[in-house]
Amino acid sequence: MQSLEAELETARSLAVSELADAIESIGFECTRCGACCKADDDDPHTATIFPDEIRDIQQTHEYDWRDVARPMPYGLDDGAGETFEWAIQTTGCGDCSFYVEKDGVGACSIHDDRPLICQTYPFSVALGGTSQPMGEAVDQAGMVRAHECEGLGRDISREEAEALAAALKERAIRELEEAIGVRDNYTGTTPDDGDIVVHDSEGAKQGDGTPVDR
Template sequence: MKDAEMNELSDSEQEEVQSLEAELARAKSLSVKSLADAIESIGFECTRCGACCTAHHSGENNDEKTENAHEDETEPAHTQINNRSKTEAPAATAPTENGRVSHNNGSDDQTRTVSNQDNKANTDVAMESVSTSTSTEPHTATVFPDEVRELQATADNMRDGTADTDAHSPTEWRDVARPMPYGLDDENSTGTTFEWALQTDACGDCVFYEEADGVGSCQAHDNRPLICATYPFSVALGGTSQPMGEAVDTAGMVRAHECEGLGRDITREAAEELAATLRTRAIRELEEAISLRDAYEPPGNTDGIVVHDSEGAKRPDGTAIDN
């Protein structure tokens, strides 16, 4: 933000602007060694149970995928910002997480790939069936614009290896990402929201999730978003995301969230790799929050859904809205 713009802000607004920059500086100063020490002390090994990348069915007590879910899990506070200034918006909409994200190991079996035709049908059903159910909460994980494009390319590459490849039908934005649901109406047809969530299927599960004999896997494992690659951990910095409600364990700057893999032995090499990715994620989330704040403009007379991300206002299909 330019000095001239800063001078026009009130003291409280300047503090909001400076706080994100201060947290970004703290994120860049994080020690990978210290983060790895914390992760190693908590312990973690993915059990590939699938609970982190599937819908939460609160009414099914015997569902193995949800037995560890937070009963008091709540969606991020959403603040209406139509009448707020450009600098106020990001502080009220700092990236947060609610739901499950994929951290499973990759699988050589990729018999079900993401395709436009299947996902367009699944998306319509999912938005209707999941949003109208009182007991099902779809998998919700933040994904940034660059990550969406990378997932599109990943899905295209996956489809290239199948017999039903359609060279004239590339993976679309809405095949892998959907508007974050907070701030939208009950039918998910109108409203203003911030950032994107990974797309879900008709059951509310991540479209990249597969399961065979009770063992889960991620089709996009090698190119999965940062939030997925670092689950179930986060860092204690303002403006960064906190998946699945409150932390259930902490060590230093590291917070651990609901996951049956916590407390298991982890090698030093794995802890350091996870710590380095966690630091990268913290920096990226704060950079995205700052860019979202600077790019935000109050929505005009635009019908339907408006999604604000670090690149500006967009339609649900990822195309830009010209104000």
């Protein structure tokens, strides 16, 4: 297995045109079904969001940190303990808190500022250290993986494919940079009973995004 640094160099060297070729060969058009924004059966919508993306949405839309993000739930016990990274905030029914629907047509209330993982769904890059949203891939072309989505297989213009490919490359780079930052900044922190500590690339934070006092 390659180191995260080696994977990062590979991500930086990816050719957008080749990623676009792969996206074109798979095909994609968003049908606005909202499936990627909703809870999956009993599992809440869970998508990684970077710390700076949280702040950008906060500032643009005047939200609090907790309005935008929640601690990644994996590894937590009744919402307490130690975890890594942030997930987009959800509603009481488990859907993305920014998802809106009218007459069966879905939309994003922060569409122009949505995180990279949302901009690039249903695709990911086949590199270690990058995420595979919504489960395992259902198709792959070159370095591009496609995940379950009813919009797959539809015609996509070259312009749209290249824009998606550029965002996909940026996301792969950012995910690996974040993973390296988490690794390098991690120091074991034992939360008090009922509390939570989130480790991201900037260090240890409380559930509201404020740094943990050491």
